[in-house]
Amino acid sequence: MLRRRSPTVPSPPCRSLGEYVRLLLRALARDDAAAYRRIGEIVGTRRAWLTLDDETYEVSMRDGRLSVRKPSTRHPHGRGRTSRLCTFDLLDGHAEVSEAVLAGALELVGSLDDVTRMSLAIEVLLDASARHPSLRRIAGDYRADPCREPPRAASLPSHAVTRVRLTASSSRELAMLRRLGLLP
Amino acid sequence: MIADVFRPPPLLDPTRARYKDWLHLNVFDHASGMIGLFNGSLHGPPDDDRSCILGTALVHHPDYGWVGNTEVGGYEGTALGVASVALHDTAIALEPDGRVRASVAMPRDALHARCAGRPLAPSLDIELPLPFGDGWISWRVVPALSLQGDVSLGERTLPLDGAAGYHDHNWGRWRWGDDLGWEWGAFAAVEHGPVIVVTRTTDRAHRLLNPALLTVDAGPLRRTFSGGQVEMTTAGRLQERLRRLPGALAALHESRRSTGLPSNMVVRADDGWSRVDLRFTARAAAQLIAAEPTSRGYSFIHELVGTFTARWEAAGTAHRIEGLGVFEYVC
Numbered sequence: 001m002l003r004r005r006s007p008t009v010p011s012p013p014c015r016s017l018g019e020y021v022r023l024l025l026r027a028l029a030r031d032d033a034a035a036y037r038r039i040g041e042i043v044g045t046r047r048a049w050l051t052l053d054d055e056t057y058e059v060s061m062r063d064g065r066l067s068v069r070k071p072s073t074r075h076p077h078g079r080g081r082t083s084r085l086c087t088f089d090l091l092d093g094h095a096e097v098s099e100a101v102l103a104g105a106l107e108l109v110g111s112l113d114d115v116t117r118m119s120l121a122i123e124v125l126l127d128a129s130a131r132h133p134s135l136r137r138i139a140g141d142y143r144a145d146p147c148r149e150p151p152r153a154a155s156l157p158s159h160a161v162t163r164v165r166l167t168a169s170s171s172r173e174l175a176m177l178r179r180l181g182l183l184p
Numbered sequence: 185m186i187a188d189v190f191r192p193p194p195l196l197d198p199t200r201a202r203y204k205d206w207l208h209l210n211v212f213d214h215a216s217g218m219i220g221l222f223n224g225s226l227h228g229p230p231d232d233d234r235s236c237i238l239g240t241a242l243v244h245h246p247d248y249g250w251v252g253n254t255e256v257g258g259y260e261g262t263a264l265g266v267a268s269v270a271l272h273d274t275a276i277a278l279e280p281d282g283r284v285r286a287s288v289a290m291p292r293d294a295l296h297a298r299c300a301g302r303p304l305a306p307s308l309d310i311e312l313p314l315p316f317g318d319g320w321i322s323w324r325v326v327p328a329l330s331l332q333g334d335v336s337l338g339e340r341t342l343p344l345d346g347a348a349g350y351h352d353h354n355w356g357r358w359r360w361g362d363d364l365g366w367e368w369g370a371f372a373a374v375e376h377g378p379v380i381v382v383t384r385t386t387d388r389a390h391r392l393l394n395p396a397l398l399t400v401d402a403g404p405l406r407r408t409f410s411g412g413q414v415e416m417t418t419a420g421r422l423q424e425r426l427r428r429l430p431g432a433l434a435a436l437h438e439s440r441r442s443t444g445l446p447s448n449m450v451v452r453a454d455d456g457w458s459r460v461d462l463r464f465t466a467r468a469a470a471q472l473i474a475a476e477p478t479s480r481g482y483s484f485i486h487e488l489v490g491t492f493t494a495r496w497e498a499a500g501t502a503h504r505i506e507g508l509g510v511f512e513y514v515c
Contacts, residue, residue, distance in 0.1 A: 002268070002285040002298070004275045092253060092292070093431035097438050126436040130475035130482075131234050133258045139432070154294045156248045156338040181442070 012140075014147035017055040020138060021068045024125065027134040029065075035128040039121045040066060046077040048110075048118055053083050078110030078118050088151045091139065098182060187282040188307075188324055189266045191355040193229055200229045201478050202319055202357040207269065207276045209286050211299060211331060212372040212508040213347040217246040219489040219508050220297065220335060221470075222286040224269035224276040227360075228477040230259050236477050237262045239274030241288040241295060242427070243335060244468050244489045250427035251337050252288070252295045254472065282307075284329065284351045296336040301329030301349035304376070305401050308408075313356065316385055317364035321356035327370070327379040327401040348372035348507075350379065360474040361481020363388045364514075367396075367416065369449065371462060371492045371509035378402035378496055378505055380462055382416060382451050388483075388515050398453045400460060400496060407498060409453035409460070418513075420447030422488065426471045433473040437482065445469055445486055449511050462494035464509050486513040 015023075029036040040061055047060040049071050058071040086105040089095035100106035108115045129135040143151060177183050193200035206225030211218070220243045228235025235258065242252040255273045263270040268277030275287045288297040303326045313320035329349030335342045350370045358364060367390070368383040384396035396414040400407045422445040428434035446466070453460040466488040474483045488511040496503045 002270070002275050002277050002287045004270050004272060004287055004289060089431075090435050091431045093427065093429040093434050096428070096441060097435050098441075123436055126432050127480065129432055130436075131477055131480070133233060133236070136256060151292055153292050154251075156251065156294050156340075 011146055012144050014145060015141070016057075017050065017052045018057040018068050018070070020142055021050065021057060021059065023138050024135060025066045025068065027132065027138060028125065028128055031132040031134050032128045035124050036066070038124050040064075042117050042121045042124070044117075046114060046117065047072070047074070048078045048080060048114075049076040051079065051081040052087070076110075078108065078114035080118055081107040081109075084148060085152070088143070091143070092151070094154070102177070102183070187267075187280060188278050188353055190226065190264075191322075192226075193357075199319065199357040201232070202359050203227075203229045203355075204358060205355040206353070207267075207278065207284070208352050208354070209276060209284050209299070209301060209329075210350040210370055210372075210510055211243075211335070211344060211347055212349070213335070213342060213344060214372075214374045214508060215346055216342050217508070218335065218337075218342055219244050219510060220299075221487055221510065222274070222276055222288065222297070222299075224271075224274065226264075226269070227474070230264075232478060233258065233260075234477045235259055236475075237264075237269060237271065238430075239269070239271040239276075240429070240472060241274050241286075241290060241297060242429075242470055242487070243295060243297070243337065244470075245337055246467075248337055249468065250470055251293060253290055253293045254429040256430055278353070282326070284326070284349070294338040297333070299331055299333030299335070299344055299349070301326075301331050301351060303351075304328040304330055305404075305406065308381075308399055308406075310397075314385065316356060317358045317362040319357035319359070321354060321358065321385070323352060323354050323383075325352040325381060325399075326350070327381050327399060328372075328376070330376070348376060348379065350381070359479065359481050360476040360483040362483075364483070365390055366514045367418075367449075367512065368514075369451070369464065369509060369511040371464065371494070371507060373494075373505040373507040377507065378494075378503070380460060380494065380496075382414065382453075382462075384414075384416065386514075390513075390515060396451075398451060398460065400458070400498075402496070402498070405498060407455075407458045409455055409458075413455045414451065414453045416449070416451045418446035418449050421445070422447040422466050422469055424466075424468050426469055426486075428471040428473065430473065433475060433482070434471070437473060437484075440471065440473075440484055443471070443484065443486065443515070445488065445513060458496075458498040460494060460496050462492055464490055464492040464511055466490040466511065484515055486515075488513060
């Protein structure tokens, strides 16, 4: 009888969104200093608010280091918003980023430059995760966080495209997206 | 006696950072049309923390589409044997008697499977390193397996007793993301008829096409064609939405959603004595994104599943066969 590995790792602690983002940035600074500096250059003097369901944290550069804290009263340059459900759909490959955006499950709001910079910072983090197990372990902790809703089981058929409902605001917008080949 | 084992790099091997090794099992269930891909792969040497181990279990069923996922782990936390790899959700192993076993429990993805394959013919060994990118690849293939076990998709369980199986083991040294690729296909005819396997290495753009190798396993008969005896062409464009994994790397490579994958593949082989004329039509495809663990680089492994028809002629007798197949397109 072939056996899969039994889970021997202890259950992770409960963490806030801010703690997860801090852990990711700390692991990146330790394991891939160049990627950490690159994110710092991308962020520059900007402040971004990250919202996961009902939690919001602000990311900015302070004293040459990336800082994560509760949002200040000042308006941010950019805002990113998503849900725990959407993060699982993305991590499990059940939804593409563009599908999540079109479904309204993932929002990046700001000027073109600010949105581009937020996307770039996320890309640097994703790229580094391919080479640094420490980042993947944090994603594993997030998935197993005992104080958060567990990932839901897939129902068949599992095509994520059936879950996506486009929320483009007008038929003209949809026509433009279709013409540009951006629709799923 | 162990029939086959992983080939980890010696300590003093200067190319050990590029070590790759994997065990692969395909399942073709003609009764339901289900095609399964089960894979355990090692990327990077065991003593490098950045190395990763992937377990993939993907099943395509005509009613449900793709079911399954990929899990990513490291050497630490993975049960690795001389010829087995067991992660949390997936495990695959070669047994001393040559049997191949796979076990999958992915409740979040509605997939469970346990299968054991018994070789129906001797393996085909290509252990001599073949040039591949700036490294090399070796290959051992068992084209035909009889299977036992079952695959469960949600509440539906499909027994594998009449299904055909295919196994191969690849190992070598290369870097994902380099100027390399390959085309490979395994095609299993209904009722344990012939199994046809074809492969060739390419550059990343598939403009440089190295000589192909094609093997037909038909019961006790095996015919192998190579070099100029094999002509392999692709055509059409697959329009289906890709299942792309792992999700984090799919998010990083959003632009690779549309890859211009072919929808058809035709292969002809003729050595003047035996002939094969095979046409494969893809119905769906998955994209597995392979990341180089120690330096930046990505390759895209496309698994196209579908049906084939073929005319197979040997010793003056012609046969028309049909069945299920997988065509792999790596770039």
